[in-house]
Amino acid sequence: MARIYDSQRRVLVTGGAGFLGSHLVDRLLAQGNEVVCVDNLFTGSKRNLYHLVSHPRFEFIRHDVTFPLYVEVDEIYNLACPASPIHYQHDPVATTKTSVHGAINMLGLAKRLKCKILQASTSEVYGDPDVHPQTEDYWGNVNPIGTRSCYDEGKRCAETLFFDYHRQHGLEIKVARIFNTYGPRMHPADGRVVSNFIMQALRGEPITIYGEGQQTRSFCYVDDLIDGLMRLMASPAEFTGPVNLGNPAEFTMRQLAEKVLEMTGSKSEIAFRPLPPDDPKQRRPDIKLAASALGWAPNVPLAEGLRPTIDYFASVHAAA
Numbered sequence: 035m036a037r038i039y040d041s042q043r044r045v046l047v048t049g050g051a052g053f054l055g056s057h058l059v060d061r062l063l064a065q066g067n068e069v070v071c072v073d074n075l076f077t078g079s080k081r082n083l084y085h086l087v088s089h090p091r092f093e094f095i096r097h098d099v100t101f102p103l104y105v106e107v108d109e110i111y112n113l114a115c116p117a118s119p120i121h122y123q124h125d126p127v128a129t130t131k132t133s134v135h136g137a138i139n140m141l142g143l144a145k146r147l148k149c150k151i152l153q154a155s156t157s158e159v160y161g162d163p164d165v166h167p168q169t170e171d172y173w174g175n176v177n178p179i180g181t182r183s184c185y186d187e188g189k190r191c192a193e194t195l196f197f198d199y200h201r202q203h204g205l206e207i208k209v210a211r212i213f214n215t216y217g218p219r220m221h222p223a224d225g226r227v228v229s230n231f232i233m234q235a236l237r238g239e240p241i242t243i244y245g246e247g248q249q250t251r252s253f254c255y256v257d258d259l260i261d262g263l264m265r266l267m268a269s270p271a272e273f274t275g276p277v278n279l280g281n282p283a284e285f286t287m288r289q290l291a292e293k294v295l296e297m298t299g300s301k302s303e304i305a306f307r308p309l310p311p312d313d314p315k316q317r318r319p320d321i322k323l324a325a326s327a328l329g330w331a332p333n334v335p336l337a338e339g340l341r342p343t344i345d346y347f348a349s350v351h352a353a354a
């Protein structure tokens with residue numbers, strides 16, 4: 035049963051040692067909440083939480099969400115899942131289990147506690163979209179048997195489970211479809227485009243672009259994204275989502291590479307490589323629903339968010 039003896043909330047963040055999770059933990063603590071962070075440290079790191087070791091309202095539990103968890107909390111943010119292709123393709127069966135069994139376990143916990151639960155879903159549920167920009171009512175174009183499917187279909191099944199727990203058990207759910215997000219504490223070797231380009235530029239290695247670099251992505255700065263997740267959690271009970279959270283400003287991979295070269299002052303060259311299978315050509319959120327339902331829009335332009343991100347990676351590079 036959730037606690038009733040004080041007004042402070044105790045919040046569970048699964049995946050709290052990861053990139054987004056650790057920023058969310060910081061913000062929840064800054065608001066005065068107690069935070070229980072659960073993570074198996076597969077892609078996350080205790081380094082992301084070192085500054086919280088002696089924080090009186092913070093607790094870390096090393097745990098794999100594919101196993102049941104018994105804690106007493108008032109709200110759950112379910113972020114546990116490897117998020118970059120290199121990591122989620124490392125053990126694809128474990129990735130699907132993390133999304134699906136993890137969702138079942140966290141939904142079961144929320145049902146027992148009668149507490150609300152938020153799922154960190156993804157723009158990958160749209161697959162290689164035929165519709166641009168993607169609105170939440172678009173059902174997607176996903177390959178069910180490809181090398182990205184463990185992530186895409188795992189996240190789609192997790193959404194199904196969230197909505198079935200909502201319909202069948204009356205659970206209060208919130209589903210966020212997160213688009214590419216970047217910022218300090220991203221894993222330097224996760225193969226995601228922002229971390230890749232910056233690390234390559236800092237090392238003076240060629241910047242690898244897949245295809246001709248004309249595919250576009252939109253990049254949301256982490257502070258904006260966390261603000262969106264917290265607004266979603268605080269939204270009225272009847273608002274379940276799914277809701278897109280991302281920055282609609284589109285950049286080609288070539289533009290991003292050039293921006294990183296300019297901001298790092300690197301002399302790296304650009305190298306072109308073949309496109310991997312199922313790589314979406316374009317990805318851009320339609321965020322009208324987030325604007326109307328949550329009063330949310332991203333505030334940090336790419337050039338502004340890249341500065342602290344580059345500084346972070348420079349410190350990682352210097353320590354290596």
Ligand SMILES: NC(=O)c1ccc[n+]([C@@H]2O[C@H](COP(=O)([O-])OP(=O)(O)OC[C@H]3O[C@@H](n4cnc5c(N)ncnc54)[C@H](O)[C@@H]3O)[C@@H](O)[C@H]2O)c1
Nearest residue numbers: 049051052053054074075076077078098099114115117215
């Ligand atoms: N960063 C993005 O651009 C982005 C975009 C879309 C969706 N998301 C979603 O947001 C969430 C967080 O992503 P991130 O970028 O912070 O990735 P991340 O890899 O930095 O964080 C994921 C965390 O989950 C933990 N984890 C993985 N499997 C686990 C398991 N079985 N049990 C317990 N913990 C486990 C990892 O150790 C890590 O700390 C993920 O669910 C991801 O799918 C992120």
